[in-house]
Amino acid sequence: MSEEKIREVLESVAPLLVDGSPHAVALGLKIDQLxxxxxxxxxxxxxxxxGDPETGILHGGVVTALLDHACGLxxxxxxxxxxxxxxxxxxxxxxxxxxxxxxxxxEASTVRAHGLVVFVRATAHDGDRDDPVAIAQAAFMVxxxxxxxxxxxxxxxxxxxxx
Amino acid sequence: xxxxxxxTLLNTPYVSKFGVSFDYRGDELTGLLPYKENxxxxxxxxxxxxxxxxxxxxxxxxxxxxxxxxxxxxxKVIDVAIDYLRPARAADVYARAQVARSGRRVANxxxxxxxxxxxxxxxTLHGHFMITPASEKTR
Numbered sequence: 001m002s003e004e005k006i007r008e009v010l011e012s013v014a015p016l017l018v019d020g021s022p023h024a025v026a027l028g029l030k031i032d033q034l035x036x037x038x039x040x041x042x043x044x045x046x047x048x049x050x051g052d053p054e055t056g057i058l059h060g061g062v063v064t065a066l067l068d069h070a071c072g073l074x075x076x077x078x079x080x081x082x083x084x085x086x087x088x089x090x091x092x093x094x095x096x097x098x099x100x101x102x103x104x105x106x107e108a109s110t111v112r113a114h115g116l117v118v119f120v121r122a123t124a125h126d127g128d129r130d131d132p133v134a135i136a137q138a139a140f141m142v143x144x145x146x147x148x149x150x151x152x153x154x155x156x157x158x159x160x161x162x163x
Numbered sequence: 164x165x166x167x168x169x170x171t172l173l174n175t176p177y178v179s180k181f182g183v184s185f186d187y188r189g190d191e192l193t194g195l196l197p198y199k200e201n202x203x204x205x206x207x208x209x210x211x212x213x214x215x216x217x218x219x220x221x222x223x224x225x226x227x228x229x230x231x232x233x234x235x236x237x238x239k240v241i242d243v244a245i246d247y248l249r250p251a252r253a254a255d256v257y258a259r260a261q262v263a264r265s266g267r268r269v270a271n272x273x274x275x276x277x278x279x280x281x282x283x284x285x286x287t288l289h290g291h292f293m294i295t296p297a298s299e300k301t302r
Contacts, residue, residue: 149208
């Protein structure tokens with residue numbers, strides 16, 4: 001599938017990519033950019049997601065979920081926006097705590113998509129992408145369960161003839 | 164262990180938002196992530212969000228470090244590697260951690276999460292945490 005076509009599919013399903021995921025909604029995740037080669041997502045700072053009340057720093061779990069979601073979207077785009085991939089593994093290095101009060105932004109891109117497996121890299125920062133909060137590397141795979149889910153989604157939303 | 168620190172962890176906004184609790188018996192701690200709709204990542208499978216399961220594993224790792232020795236502060240995560248072994252169904256998740264090594268500054272922890280059957284884990288975590296063991300004075 002051409003990059004143009006992938007971009008079109010991504011745009012057509014964009015509203016579902018976050019709002020279709022209750023956990024992403026609960027964390028208030030937002031999509032900043034939806035390009036086939038680079039997905040940018042944001043976790044807005046919120047007092048109810050704090051992990052250390054003394055400092056007001058966001059819980060590491062928010063960064064984990066943000067990175068997982070952004071990497072998942074990058075993997076979806078890397079697979080030609082056709083199959084929903086499942087996470088095989090996710091490795092995260094936490095460089096420093098995010099600054100209290102600031103949104104955390106994750107930028108994810110596919111390194112290589114090979115058959116049913118996709119490798120993704122992502123960086124999370126709080127404003128300056130050269131001063132990362134965390135760096136992640138993940139592998140995704142198209143599984144039977146995720147394929148069945150994609151089929152159900154296509155049926156439910158009359159996709160396939162997505163314009 | 165520090166009762167207060169474990170309570171601090173339970174009271175942090177993020178941990179209480181998702182209703183995580185711990186069952187601490189003898190020297191074994193089990194974490195419980197009760198199923199809630201806001202944990203679902205993909206409603207069509209339906210499966211819990213990988214990030215929610217990953218965060219729960221991190222929280223259980225922190226709790227097991229707190230109960231394994233007196234600490235002055237909450238552990239800080241340095242790195243984690245999470246393996247997703249099975250889709251986590253829309254149901255409660257349990258987790259138990261093993262502190263593989265605990266030094267003066269860094270601890271190495273392994274955590275396993277399961278749902279129906281302990282022998283069929285849904286995810287495992289292996290990570291390093293920065294710790295601040297309680298000084299003799301504050302012990």
